Amino acid sequence: MGIFDFLKREKKERYIYSTGDLLVFYVQCDKCQELLRVIVRKHSELYRTYSKGPAEYEIQKEIVGAKCQNKINVHFDLKPNYAEVSHEITGGKLLTQTEYNNLITDNK
């Protein structure tokens, strides 16, 4: 096993993407497998944690897709630069941008 295998394993997947005033993440509904692109406005949907930990901001979102009534609850803790500290999700699973794009293409 080389050094690159080690680096690969240590690398954390990225599930939240910052673009201008928005943050974007991707989820798949557990119930109907619907793919959802979720947008978070930095100015109105991001909350300061005021905690002593590494997290500066948090997001709490409830998402309901178009295809079923299943509620997907997502919570992110973010650093000051919007990098992810941790996340929790119920009712669905988080996808990376690449996974989402691959699945969307497959479904077309």
Ligand SMILES: [Zn+2]
């Ligand atoms: Zn669904």
